[in-house]
Amino acid sequence: MNGYEFERRLRRLGRREGVPVRYQAHGKGSHGRLYYGNRFTTLKDRKKPVGKGLLKAMCVQLGVDADRLEERMAMRYVYPVTIEADEDGRHVASAGDVPEALTEGASIAEALHAMSDALGAALAGYDLAGRALPVPGEPEPGQYLVPVPALVAAKLSLRGAMRAEGLSNVALAARMGVSEGAVRRLVDPDHASRLDGVVKALAQTGHGLIIEDYKETA
Structure with a gap:
């Protein structure tokens, strides 16, 4: 996962535990401070991947169980x-x-x-x-x-599930028995793929979609 994904998971954990989470940029530097309650750790460029060793060390500093961050919560689009x-x-x-x-x-x-x-x-x-x-x-x-349109929601869910599992396009293609190019199109949120194809790919990550009926409020 990258730094943004780590921060997102920490915020979800904080909401469940009632602990405030915030990120403080440090001038123009490449690192900032990520707070969990009154504890904090430094977080490098959030666009870059976070290695397992660094992830574990940051969790220790924040006083959180790294395994709890692996709990991917359902997203309602x-x-x-x-x-x-x-x-x-x-x-x-x-x-x-x-x-x-x-x-x-x-x-x-x-x-x-x-x-x-x-x-x-x-x-x-x-x-x-x-x-x-x-x-x-x-x-x-x-x-x-x-x-959010169902196709976009499905693609965003697929991209998130792949990041959480550390699953590459090539690895997902191997699971599905399709080409890497086919998977690249499935995960491209700007490409007009078939929804059933994205749902099948999502199932390969152990996740799925729930369709809800809703009423607009005003």
């Missing part, structure tokens, strides 16, 4: 969205959890439909940049719940 009318009567959609996701529509329904695609594009950008995916917050009164 549905985000609260705010709709506001602009001066031209257009409906502008934004998501506090994913500020890069912005769009608009002639109606609220059109803006919400467009926002699903905007969320998918933004979250794909997060993952491709090695950034942790924002955990969806609880909707506030007046907000709407908008799901």
